[in-house]
Amino acid sequence: MRASVCAALLVCFLNDVAAHQFTEQEMSAVRERIKSMFYHAYNSYLDNAFPYDELRPLTCDGQDTWGSFSLTLIDALDTLLVLGNHSEFQRVASILQDTVDFDIDVNASVFETNIRVVGGLLSAHLLAGRAGMELEPGWPCSGPLLRMAEEAARKLIPAFQTPTGMPYGTVNLLHGVSPTETPVTCTAGVGTFILEFATLSRLTGDPTFEDVARRALRALWRTRSDIGLVGNHIDVLSKKWVAQDAGIGAGVDSYFEYLVKGAILLQDEELLNMFHAYDSAIQNYTRFDDWYLWVQMHKGTVSMPIFQSLEAFWPGLQSLLGNLDSAVRTFQNYYSVWRQFGGLPEFYSIPQGYTVEKREGYPLRPELIESAMYLYRATGDHTYLQLGLDALESIEKISRTSCGYASVKDLRDHQLDNRMESFFLAETIKYLYLLFDPTHFLHGGGTEGDGSWEEGGEGGQCVLGAGGFIFNTEAHPLDPAALYCCSRHSQERQELRDVLLSLSQPREKADSQSKAANERAEEPAQSQSESIALKPGERKTPPALSCPVQPFSARLSVLGQVFSDNS
Numbered sequence: 001m002r003a004s005v006c007a008a009l010l011v012c013f014l015n016d017v018a019a020h021q022f023t024e025q026e027m028s029a030v031r032e033r034i035k036s037m038f039y040h041a042y043n044s045y046l047d048n049a050f051p052y053d054e055l056r057p058l059t060c061d062g063q064d065t066w067g068s069f070s071l072t073l074i075d076a077l078d079t080l081l082v083l084g085n086h087s088e089f090q091r092v093a094s095i096l097q098d099t100v101d102f103d104i105d106v107n108a109s110v111f112e113t114n115i116r117v118v119g120g121l122l123s124a125h126l127l128a129g130r131a132g133m134e135l136e137p138g139w140p141c142s143g144p145l146l147r148m149a150e151e152a153a154r155k156l157i158p159a160f161q162t163p164t165g166m167p168y169g170t171v172n173l174l175h176g177v178s179p180t181e182t183p184v185t186c187t188a189g190v191g192t193f194i195l196e197f198a199t200l201s202r203l204t205g206d207p208t209f210e211d212v213a214r215r216a217l218r219a220l221w222r223t224r225s226d227i228g229l230v231g232n233h234i235d236v237l238s239k240k241w242v243a244q245d246a247g248i249g250a251g252v253d254s255y256f257e258y259l260v261k262g263a264i265l266l267q268d269e270e271l272l273n274m275f276h277a278y279d280s281a282i283q284n285y286t287r288f289d290d291w292y293l294w295v296q297m298h299k300g301t302v303s304m305p306i307f308q309s310l311e312a313f314w315p316g317l318q319s320l321l322g323n324l325d326s327a328v329r330t331f332q333n334y335y336s337v338w339r340q341f342g343g344l345p346e347f348y349s350i351p352q353g354y355t356v357e358k359r360e361g362y363p364l365r366p367e368l369i370e371s372a373m374y375l376y377r378a379t380g381d382h383t384y385l386q387l388g389l390d391a392l393e394s395i396e397k398i399s400r401t402s403c404g405y406a407s408v409k410d411l412r413d414h415q416l417d418n419r420m421e422s423f424f425l426a427e428t429i430k431y432l433y434l435l436f437d438p439t440h441f442l443h444g445g446g447t448e449g450d451g452s453w454e455e456g457g458e459g460g461q462c463v464l465g466a467g468g469f470i471f472n473t474e475a476h477p478l479d480p481a482a483l484y485c486c487s488r489h490s491q492e493r494q495e496l497r498d499v500l501l502s503l504s505q506p507r508e509k510a511d512s513q514s515k516a517a518n519e520r521a522e523e524p525a526q527s528q529s530e531s532i533a534l535k536p537g538e539r540k541t542p543p544a545l546s547c548p549v550q551p552f553s554a555r556l557s558v559l560g561q562v563f564s565d566n567s
């Protein structure tokens, strides 16, 4: 199996054409085109689909998909700021505060609600100062958008009340987890919470969110196989792996992404150690000629020699870790698939060099453009701008309709689906724009960026945006400086409370009190190193990932045959 795959992999359709060099004028013209794409879709959503979750671009109306919370508007909010539209950002932020209600009888995907709704609101909250909104005194450690994010996240907490700490995939926002809910969820659905939940905890001072996210991550970590891999779907009650395909794509992808980005956002070595352990198993068992295949998680034998469009985030993640050479080669493989079809099919058979039946669609996903953005930042190579321009041209040509942009149902004949996912405005457009705006403030770079930082917090002591931003898996930027600033404030308040308490109490009691407080403070660090850090020679089972590829209504048609279902 491996040998024949490797032989087929040698087929290479890449010519090394010297990249066209874009002038600043050309880049600026491309930025204007991206803006007009955004407004074409965005205005059409407002005119035809709001307050539904999504626009239907063929019938020019709206529908609820992932919930019933005007999802496209929440997801697109920070993109307005990225494009510099402060007045519209302010208008939409207040519409959302007035209209969105999370007390609704809706069965929602825990994963999707977190990355799109909680992530979108957190990011909008953190960018509210830059958008010129009126800020309440405690901002960024408090604010109306933060309270909305917290309210949405609280609705997800019941899903985490399992014996393992791994969450159910679906929760009813009003009633909690249904007694008939399936315990099977994808790996990413377990391990894609730490960015949003730690941000919430550190901004608000309530540790609940970060605690449940960490518990789920640690539980997943302990289920990895003897060869260090995790599968695709797991039973959150029994910890049994239901789908045992290990890879970096659908069902798993953002788990690995969150270990890396969580390590960066929180300066957390435990998360980075987990990732490095997985990465060495991934490189050893799944990588062939800079493609990544799917293998059986216990044996390491190839189960599916396919590339999935969701995997295209990987070169960007590698570049965040400094593995540039490998990132560039993998990107070239993926770009060759793009050029073959003018888009990335959901699945691509590497040995056959062609699409996979029933997976020929291209729902305007962002991942390849996202990687191009990171690699252009890292290398300055204009090849990545060329991919961006190719993407823009083919989205315009294939998927533009009179009222938006439609998912491509089949890249072979350019049939369209009546669907425009909210990630098109949240991610695809945002990463495309940022690719062509290398000095944008979201790239970091201190004062060289456009409007480098702002102050906030009690007494204006927070210096924000100075250390760059971390994007969640829905492209919502989070500011590490705000987390640091707010957790410092709540720590100081706690210390002040302890001091006041000790002053008001007899000496002996105060001593034991502060000792208890010290012990409390040490607990997290201790339990971290015990339960999470890799011990030399330790060989255990691997953790899980998330399931962003399918709507939750279809997610379990796939049980155990994640890649061959007919949905």
Ligand SMILES: *[C@@H]1O[C@H](CO)[C@@H](O)[C@H](O)[C@H]1NC(C)=O
Binding pocket: 039, 042, 043, 084, 085, 088
């Ligand atoms: C901001 O968005 C609104 C709504 O689409 C639009 O009418 C307005 O012209 C935009 N402003 C800028 C500066 O682009």
Ligand SMILES: *[C@@H]1O[C@H](CO)[C@@H](O)[C@H](O)[C@H]1NC(C)=O
Binding pocket: 105, 106, 107, 172, 178, 180, 181
């Ligand atoms: C949510 O799911 C449960 C269990 O499948 C079902 O009984 C209930 O009717 C669903 N509720 C809604 C609003 O769809």
Ligand SMILES: *[C@@H]1O[C@H](CO)[C@@H](O)[C@H](O)[C@H]1NC(C)=O
Binding pocket: 227, 280, 281, 284, 285, 300
């Ligand atoms: C790499 O894979 C081989 C089998 O293909 C295995 O024997 C070896 O232990 C693996 N090494 C690591 C570091 O996983």
